[in-house]
Amino acid sequence: MRLLSLRLIVSLIVGVALVSAGFSYYDVLGEKRALRSDLERRAEVLGESLVGNVERLLNVGSGKNKGKGEARLGEELQRLVQRFGTRENLLGIVIFDRNGAIVAVTPELAKTLTTSPPAVTQAIKQGREEGAFAKLGNLPVHILALPLHRQDEVLGGLAVVHDVGYIRARSLLVWRQAFFRVLAQVLLIVLITLLIVRWSITGPIARAAQWMRALRTGKISFGQDVPDLAMFRPLAHEVATMAESLSHARSAAENEARLREAGESMWTADRLSVQLRTRLDDGHLFVVSNREPYIHQRNGKAIDVVVPPSGLVTALEPVLNACDGTWVAHGSGSADTEVVDAADRLRVPPEDPRYSLRRVWLTKEEEEGYYYGFANEGLWPLCHIAHARPLFRAADWQHYQDVNRKFMNAVLEEIANVSKPVVLVQDYHFALLPRLIKEKRPDARVAIFWHIPWPNPEAFGICPWQRQLVDGLLGADLIGFHIQSHCNNFLETVDRVVESRVDWEHFSALRQDHRTMVRPFPISVAVTDEDAAENNNHGFNYLERTALMRSLGVEATFMGIGVDRVDYTKGILERLLAIERFLEKYPSYQGKFTFVQIGAPSRTHIKRYHDLLAEVEAEAERINWRFQSGKWKPMVFLKRQHSHKEIEPYYRAADLCLVTSLHDGMNLVAKEFLAARRDERGVLILSQFTGAARELRDALLVNPYDIDQTAEAIRAALEMEPEDKELRVRRMRKLIKEHNIYRWAGNLITELCEVRLDAPEDTQEKLRANVFVA
Ligand code: F6P
DSSP states (O other): OHHHHHHHHHHHHHHHHHHHHHHHHHHHHHHHHHHHHHHHHHHHHHHHHHHHHHHHHHHHHHTSOHHHHHHHHHHHHHHHHHHHTTSTTEEEEEEEETTSOEEEEOHHHHHHOOSOOHHHHHHHHHTSOEEEEEEETTEEEEEEEEEEEETTEEEEEEEEEEEOHHHHHHHHHHHHHHHHHHHHHHHHHHHHHHHHIIIIIIHHHHHHHHHHHHHHTTSSOTTSSOOOOGGGHHHHHHHHHHHHHHHHHHHHHHHHHHHHHHTOOOOOHHHHHHHHHHHSSSSOOEEEESSOSOEEEEETTEEEEEOOSOHHHHHHHHHHHHTTOEEEEEOOSTTGGGGOOTTSEEEESTTSOOEEEEEEOOOHHHIIIIIIIIIIIIIHHHHSOSSOOOOOOHHHHHHHHHHHHHHHHHHHHHHTTOSSOEEEEESGGGTTHHHHHHHHOTTSEEEEEOOSOOOOHHHHTTOTTHHHHHHHHTTSSEEEESSHHHHHHHHHHHHHHSSOEEETTTTEEEETTEEEEEEEOOOOOOOOOOOGGGTTOTTHHHHHHHHHHHHTTOOOSEEEEEEEESOGGGOHHHHHHHHHHHHHHOGGGTTTEEEEEEEEOOSTTSHHHHHHHHHHHHHHHHHHHHHOBTTBOSEEEEOSOOOHHHHHHHHHHOSEEEEOOSSBSOOHHHHHHHHHOTTOOOEEEEETTBTHHHHOTTSEEEOTTOHHHHHHHHHHHHHSOHHHHHHHHHHHHHHHHHTOHHHHHHHHHHHHHHSOOOOOHHHHHHHHTTTTOO
């Protein structure tokens, strides 16, 4: 570093000195030129006026007594040159006759001038003015020689001689000044540069190095005391990413060691990726879902990246991050086509690419019929017992089949060069896809995970295409549901709808020689590591809450939180009614308890959803109107999608979280709330009709249709003893930490990889024909 600084200084000095010397040289040259031309001009003026006077004397003298006259003329000429010979820098004036002999000369000049200088000889000979810079002895001079005429005859010459030593002296002075100026400039520039380098380059780099050292030696954790490297933004980004990876690797290793030590079998991202590498040939996983994890939206000239409000995305993103796989999904963003390559792929997450996203394009009609129509107006209300009537239109069904085939083509392209690929199909949008893929690639292991409930056979039976749906699903090697009762409902449906043999002992169905396993895999979230600094920080959430409430323009002592897509299955209206009832029954909480509902508008293209959004808004307004006073109001409805990062502070600051789904496959909000409560506080009020209610037994379970019961649960939550709250949250957090999303994916993939693939057709045929029987 010191050598580098020295080099920098020397280069700077040489550079600045050269440039300044160049400029000074031109300054001196200019000054010299100006002084010389000034001298020439002055010599000319003097010379011309002298010539006039001398010629007049010569003309007068020619007509008189010659001998006497010549002597007098000589005297007069001598007087004349002496009179003029006292000008500044003038060495002297001399008059020659036509033969070059001196006729009159000033005394000073007489000392150095003995012969006629060449300029004078030349002027007499040519009969015209001659000027030259020359030397008299050692003295630098300027000589202006002018011929002297009588009519046309040249009688002699006159020379005006200037001492030019002052021009040299002046040049030297300019050089001296330039030297000191250059010296001052060099010192100033070097000083400023060194200060800039120190403040903006070496200082931040040294701080970054110190920070990385502290990070490497484990003295600080990632995100703590991050140095500001504003000038090196790209470098800073890389350093931060590297530091983050390092920090993750360290905590993963520590975690792993801790788990080994404790003999626990906890699932982590690293364990999952090791598991996948051993289970799958190249560790590559293929996931298919309708919803994509990142949506690119055009926003004027910019492109925004949006993470959609989807439990499926929340759950699967960490899985794909853990193993470099391919996620095939519908490209639904307005700028999605602009960011993909020729094969419609891109690497995501945009900040730290770890896996591939393959986008599938749908026409407006396809999206309308398949997604809004059949999937969300047909299958969604069919599977959720929320008393919304399903709509089954033949045109929608046609689009559903076409889009399933379109996704099949995309999947086949992606797995073309992979032998025995593992494909995880997601959700009710793709009931037909497992069979479509298996027909083309029997060597593929295909699982489908159904993220929503499966109703009983009677309820499912109203779907006109129930047989085709069940048949499509049975193409899979493994079908996953959140809970056992959905598995049971499904197998009962299979039993009734298609020709097959249901094996209740092993929970599988055999149809056309293909066996499909049916298993519960309760989905979960990725619970982050404990943050020791935040544990046991009793005042933390209260401060955070006050700030949050202030930002919403409300003052309240207690706070509740609800986070949902605005969907009729989520029981949001019932929740608002329960809050109203609670305030009615327990008026002492009026002015004190505020409920914040974060509602992400969803599927608003469908009238039912569009109307619900307005209904929720109107209901919140009505209840606010009824109770609000001063700076307090009972509810705040935040009607927009919030990122996970934006939601987290609400989870952490809330006294309670309300999940009141009328029917829900799992509900990850309940688990996200618990994951966020590293302080082991807060109460979860949970609908008994969610899949999560089967696992989270320490929540206050409610029937969301029972408004009074939910109102009582709110009171119980607010008045629960702190020890009770802590015990419940601790137990539930332990459960979701053990049963996290990595375990979900690990179990699903392990089970899928253990499935015996069907024997090739010829072998099967032989088996049927008893060829192998001795
Ligand atoms: O619950 C089913 C589901 O697909 C979830 O996985 C997801 O959270 C939600 O619906 C999202 O719905 P959409 O993709 O239609 O916005």
